[in-house]
Amino acid sequence: MLKSPQSPGRAAAASDTAAPNVPTVLLGLLEMGRRARTAASADELAFMLVNGTHSLTPYRQAALWWSDSGVQALSGVVQPDQNAPYVDWLKRVFKAQANDAPTCARIDPSSLPEDLRNTWTEWLPAHGLWVPLAGQPDGALLLARDKEWTDSDLALLQEWSQTWLHAW
DSSP states (O other): OOOOOOOHHHHHHHHHHHSOOOOHHHHHHHHHHHHHHTOSSHHHHHHIIIIIGGGTSOOSEEEEEETTTEEEEETTOSSOOTTSHHHHHHHHHHHHHHTTOSSSEEEOGGGSOHHHHHHHHHHSOSEEEEEEEOSSSOEEEEEEESSOOOHHHHHHHHHHHHHHHHHO
C-alpha cells in the first residue's frame, strides 16, 4: 500500500513536536556543567568561573575569592597580582560582604563601608552581584556590569554556582 507524502508544513510541525524547543540559556547551562565536570584542574575551573560564566549572562568584570586564600581568579587575567591595589580593594569588598550575603544577591555599593562605597566606581561598573560558594573554605564570585541584574540572572547564576561547586 502506498502512503501519501506529507506536505512540507505538516513535516515541519511533526519535527517540532519530536524535538522540544529548549531555551538557549538552558543549553548553555548544560554545556558549562559538562565543561566543569571534565575540567582537568582547579585552575581550569577557576578560569571557567570568572571567564566562561559570560556565556550565560554578560558582565564586565568577575572575581573569585576564597576565605582562606583570598582572590584566586579575575576575568581577563591569567594570574592575579596579590599585591595590586585592585586585588587589595577586592579582598576588602569580599570580607565586607561575606557575612552579609549568604545567598545570591545584588550588591548595593551604598551598603558597603564608606571607604569601599566611595571607591566602588573607580574599580567596578555600577551593578554588582554576589554569588556565594558555600563549602570548605567558603568563597564567592563577584560579577559586575553596567546593567541591573534581573531575577532570572540570579536564578541562573545560583544554579550554575551549585553545578560549578559540585565539580570543584
